Amino acid sequence: MKDQRQSESLQEKTQSAGERFSSSGFILAAIGSAVGLGNMWKFPYITGQYGGAAFFLLFVICLLLVGLPVLLAELTVGRGGRGNASTSLIRLSGHKLWGGFGFITILGAFVILSFYAVVAGWTLHYAMLSFSGELFKHNDFGLLFSDFNNSWMPVFWQFIVLLLTGFIIMRGVSAGIEKFNKILIPGLVILLIVLCIRALSLEGAGEGAAFFLKPDFSKLSAESALVALGHAFFSLSLGMGAMMTYGAYVDKRQSLGLATLAIGAGDLIYAFLAGLIIFPTTFVFGLEASQGPSLVFVALPAAFSAMPLGSFFGGLFFVLLAFAALTSTVSLLEVPIAFVREAFGWRRSFSVIFLTLLCFLIGLPSALSLGNKVPWLTFGGKPFFDWMDFVCSNIVLPLGGLVVTLFVGYAWRGAAEEAGLSSWWLRLWLFMLRYVAPILVLLVFLYSSGIIRF
Numbered sequence: 001m002k003d004q005r006q007s008e009s010l011q012e013k014t015q016s017a018g019e020r021f022s023s024s025g026f027i028l029a030a031i032g033s034a035v036g037l038g039n040m041w042k043f044p045y046i047t048g049q050y051g052g053a054a055f056f057l058l059f060v061i062c063l064l065l066v067g068l069p070v071l072l073a074e075l076t077v078g079r080g081g082r083g084n085a086s087t088s089l090i091r092l093s094g095h096k097l098w099g100g101f102g103f104i105t106i107l108g109a110f111v112i113l114s115f116y117a118v119v120a121g122w123t124l125h126y127a128m129l130s131f132s133g134e135l136f137k138h139n140d141f142g143l144l145f146s147d148f149n150n151s152w153m154p155v156f157w158q159f160i161v162l163l164l165t166g167f168i169i170m171r172g173v174s175a176g177i178e179k180f181n182k183i184l185i186p187g188l189v190i191l192l193i194v195l196c197i198r199a200l201s202l203e204g205a206g207e208g209a210a211f212f213l214k215p216d217f218s219k220l221s222a223e224s225a226l227v228a229l230g231h232a233f234f235s236l237s238l239g240m241g242a243m244m245t246y247g248a249y250v251d252k253r254q255s256l257g258l259a260t261l262a263i264g265a266g267d268l269i270y271a272f273l274a275g276l277i278i279f280p281t282t283f284v285f286g287l288e289a290s291q292g293p294s295l296v297f298v299a300l301p302a303a304f305s306a307m308p309l310g311s312f313f314g315g316l317f318f319v320l321l322a323f324a325a326l327t328s329t330v331s332l333l334e335v336p337i338a339f340v341r342e343a344f345g346w347r348r349s350f351s352v353i354f355l356t357l358l359c360f361l362i363g364l365p366s367a368l369s370l371g372n373k374v375p376w377l378t379f380g381g382k383p384f385f386d387w388m389d390f391v392c393s394n395i396v397l398p399l400g401g402l403v404v405t406l407f408v409g410y411a412w413r414g415a416a417e418e419a420g421l422s423s424w425w426l427r428l429w430l431f432m433l434r435y436v437a438p439i440l441v442l443l444v445f446l447y448s449s450g451i452i453r454f
């Protein structure tokens with residue numbers, strides 16, 4: 001009864017002007033959430049490590065077969081329940097247990113934000129360094145990156161990212177999140193096109209593009225498939241309550257099926273164009289595309305430094321990355337904000353200040369663990385940062401995805417009506433959610449948490 005009253009009160013809040021997306025605003029905000037560091041920082045290095053074009057193909061298959069059905073499921077739950085990622089599940093099922101699962105996804109979003117903001121901070125730092133020309137006074141970019149991590153600068157930039165994120169969210173759904181995405185996403189598209197033209201017009205760009213576009217299936221392994229599936233989830237912002245939370249602010253008349261296709265297409269096109277920037281650029285300058293998380297911060301500065309007008313294009317690249325990251329941090333912070341507002345009745349402004357500061361504190365060990373300032377932050381062979389990434393991306397995220405999949409596939413009878421699909425699509429969607437997605441997600445979970453190995 002109390003839950004019902006609580007979710008009704010959020011329902012009222014979300015119906016009040018200012019707490020609802022317009023139709024185009026929702027699509028842009030959701031694309032903004034999906035497109036992020038996942039596309040430009042993570043995707044290129046895992047593609048480099050797990051088989052180039054063949055891996056990209058696997059990623060596309062995972063995105064279509066599992067990512068899109070689960071994305072639609074999250075949006076449908078959000079709009080049907082009109083609550084946060086926990087109360088929506090309680091409201092639609094009538095059982096508290098589902099809310100408990102939902103709560104885990106909320107915690108996941110909060111913890112992801114704590115270290116995601118650290119990487120977003122790096123991009124701001126590198127944008128500054130590049131525009132000022134400071135970046136290219138160096139010639140050892142690996143050393144530059146580790147010197148940066150040994151300093152307090154990552155903490156400063158992490159704080160700035162959270163401050164900006166909090167500032168946007170403070171203004172609410174329509175005047176904050178929606179408006180901000182409407183400005184940044186077109187900016188993102190323009191930057192992406194400029195950089196793509198620059199990269200593809202480099203002499204010798206074809207070879208890098210070929211690595212990304214010509215599949216060599218001998219490079220694939222079972223591990224590649226699992227990494228591709230996990231990344232499809234991460235890239236579409238699934239399993240972390242983000243799409244459920246955004247779904248709660250969507251109008252009943254909006255077609256969620258079309259929205260799902262638009263978000264999926266936006267995410268895929270962005271990843272594709274990012275690949276067309278990063279691979280030719282690294283190949284032309286003889287750099288290694290498989291060097292892991294530091295690819296964007298070590299190989300690319302080296303490439304930009306060797307290119308005419310490099311500090312300008314390098315600066316643009318890092319601004320692009322920062323924009324993409326901010327539209328995602330906003331969606332991550334909104335997940336716990338929606339929760340505390342509903343659970344404790346807090347005002348938006350107080351919720352934002354409280355959670356932004358808390359997130360900053362929780363993120364401190366991540367920001368510091370990659371340097372030499374606090375040696376005990378590295379344990380079990382990994383820095384604290386990597387542990388956070390490992391636990392969230394490999395355990396919480398697939399589990400969160402599984403919860404929504406099973407919920408819509410088996411537990412919630414009203415899903416079909418809320419999703420509003422025509423009968424053929426509906427059957428396909430439910431088939432994917434009931435049989436294909438749970439099995440694949442379970443495999444990813446067992447594999448990435450280390451329970452099974454091939």
Ligand code: PHE
Binds near residue numbers: 234
């Ligand atoms: N999709 C975002 C990216 O690709 C990351 C993200 C994950 C955002 C989960 C929200 C929720 O960078």
